[in-house]
Amino acid sequence: MIDQFNMRDHFVSLCNLVNQTRLDGVLVQSGELIANMTGGRIALIYLLDATGRNLVLSGGYAQGFSTWAPGSRIHPLQGGGRSPVCPLTQVAFTGKNLCLDNGTAGYDMSPVISALDGVNCPSHVAVLPLARANADFLGVAVVLSDGAIAPWLDRSVARQILRAVAAAIETRQVVAGQENEKAMLAKSLARAEGDRMSLRQRETGRLSKRLIGRSRPMQALREKVAHLADKTGPVMILGEDGVGKEKVARAMHEHSVHSASAFVYANCASLPIDVFAPELFGHKRGAIKGVASARQGLLRKAGNGVVYLDGIDRLCGPGQEMLLRLLETRQYRPLGSDRDLPLAARIIVSARSDLSARAQEGTFLPGLYYRLREMAITVPSLDECREDIGDIVQAVLNGIEREEKRHLKLHPAAFAFLSQRPFPGDRRELEGLTRLAASNAKDGTMLTAEHFQAVDAQSEPENVSTPGILPLPEALAMFEQDLITRALAQTDGNRTTAAEMLGVPKRTLADKCKKYGL
Ligand SMILES: Nc1ncnc2c1ncn2[C@@H]1O[C@H](COP(=O)(O)OP(=O)(O)OP(=O)(O)O)[C@@H](O)[C@H]1O
Structure with a gap:
């Protein structure tokens, strides 16, 4: 009779249960379903916590209340042999229904009474176990009724409904756990992204202090430097004299993970091979005629830092071949030694921009050029970044202020003058001109166009009147x-x-x- 009478209600409640998307909704719905099924007035759900040692009052249902959320309370599962017995603990350990239709004598009902918060406690109590799909203990449902509960529990539908309730709770718990994990993961990802951004900003900030200029070509240059900084393999920096190739190389090194290691400079221009080879590779004692002691080469001195070979386009032919071999084998042998050493340092070379043409016409080793151009950076000339002139001058003035404690400002007319002036010596010329102009200016004054013009006038060669064409x-x-x-x-x-x-x-x-x- 019970099953027939309530079948439709059970079905509707079960649908409601399955459709709940939140754990608290599932708990209220479960309480209602269990109360209806057992003819109870109140149903409380206690779930095992993550430690597996406590039951937590997690939700409930009370007839006549549209929503009822008993405050969450924690009840430690008690060890055996206690008196009076905690009914929740007993069910947790036995996994069997406990039906107290004949009174609660001998049982400590405080975990239930305290949950009622003043709601009148009905006379009949049953504690029903809830199990996970793998039969592990999930929690208990406590039913409080004004009439006998046992007859209701004998129905097969009771077991099915308790299984459905447990499955719904378990599913929501898993989903909630996953969502929780997802939220935590998203939080830590956001934190990591924030850290990465601020690190990147700090690093890019450091790069902008070294490679000055807000122009697009300079921004692109800094991005490329940052991109190549932590790669391995040789880098070729191309650009005309004074554009800042060495500065770029140093900035790249400082931006890399090996920034604590050495940056070693070598000028290759016109060095014959018998000077270049021992300089780079080092030599053993007695390996070079007239040199008594052994010498460490630049590759060794740099450790896993950088060896910067300036002016590779002016390196002699045998030197070019030697360098290509070093880059290909990543090994070298100090002069007079019988042991190869591994190349640990990063090789950064600089060359004038016309190296590609030189390789094509055969005056520079094509193989070396092709190897080096795999990671190449071209430094834009000041002509391509005229808008950076003000920033570069200001950086020089800031340096003067730091070193000499002299405060100077650039007059707008001076900026206009510099913007028009050609700089065949590129940034080096601009830097030098600014220093010379500043040396003629008094502390606390403006650096005017006249200061710069005076430097130009001094450096012009004396007017030599060249005769016209004579018979x-x-x-x-x-x-x-x-x-x-x-x-x-x-x-x-x-x-x-x-x-x-x-x-x-x-x-x-x-x-x-x-x-x-x-
Ligand atoms: N972006 C820049 N901002 C400010 N100063 C710069 C910048 N680039 C280069 N300089 C300055 O220009 C001068 C020349 O720089 P650097 O020696 O790096 O040029 P280079 O291209 O290596 O020259 P070279 O071809 O003669 O070896 C340096 O004094 C440097 O401080």
Whole structure:
């Protein structure tokens, strides 16, 4: 009769249960379902906590209350042999229904009474175990009824409903756990991303202090430097004289994980192989004639830092071949040694921008060029980044302020002057010009266009009036006169010696002196 009478209600409640998307909703729905099924007035759900040692009052249902959320309370599962017995503990350990239709004598009902918070406690109590799909203990449902509960529990539907309730709770717990994990993961990802961003900002900030300029080409350059900094393999930095190739190399090293190791500089320009090889690889004692002691090479000195080879385009042919071999084998042998050593340092080279053409025409080893261009950076010239002039000048002035305690500011007219002025020596020329202009300015003043113009005027070669095109006899006479004057000056007017110097007979010189009135 019970089953027939309530079947439709059970079915609706079960659908509601399955449709709950939150654990608290599942618990209320479960309470209602269990109460209806057992004819109870109140149903409480206690779930085992993560430690497996406590039952936590997690949800409940009370007839007549649209929503009822008993405060969550923790009840430690008690060890055996206690008196009075905790009914929750007993069910947790036995896994069997406990139906107290005939009174609760001998049982400690405080975990149940305390949950009621003043709600009148019905006379009949049953504690029903809830099990996970793998039969592990999940928790208990406590039913409080004004009438006998046992007859209701005998129905097969009771077992099915308790299984459905346990499954719904377990599913929600798993989903809630996953969501919790997802939220924690998202939080830690956001934290890591934040850390990464601020680290990146700090690093890019450091790079902008070294490689000054807000122009697009400079921004792109800094990005490329940051990108290549932690890669391995050689880097080639291309650019004309004074654009800042070495500065880029140093910035890349400082940005890398090996920044604590050494940055070793070597100028390759025009070095013959017998100087370049021992310099780079080092040599053993007695390996070089006339050199008594052994010497550590630059590769060894750099450790796992950087060896910066400046002006690789001017390295001699055998040097180029040696370098290619080093990059290919990643091994080298100090002169006089019989042991190869591994290449630990990163090789960064600099060259003028026309290296590709040089490789094509065969004046630079093509194989080395192709190896080096795998990671190449071209430094934009100041002409391509004219908007950076103000920032570079300001950086120089800041340096002067730090070193010399002199405070100088750039006058807008000076900036306008510099923006127009060509800089064939690139950033090096701008830096040097600013230093010289600043040396003529007083502390606390503005650096004006005149300060820069004064430096330019001093460095211009003296005005030599170049004669226009003269008829050849006239020009030859001028040249002859100048030559004789200088020969006489050098010989203190001694015509005999002067004639010898000029390779003419004494008589010819005398005639010419007469002709030119010397
Ligand atoms: N982005 C920059 N901001 C400010 N100063 C710079 C910048 N780039 C280079 N400089 C300055 O220009 C000068 C030349 O730089 P660096 O020696 O790095 O140039 P380079 O290209 O290696 O020159 P070279 O070809 O003669 O070896 C240095 O004094 C450096 O401080």
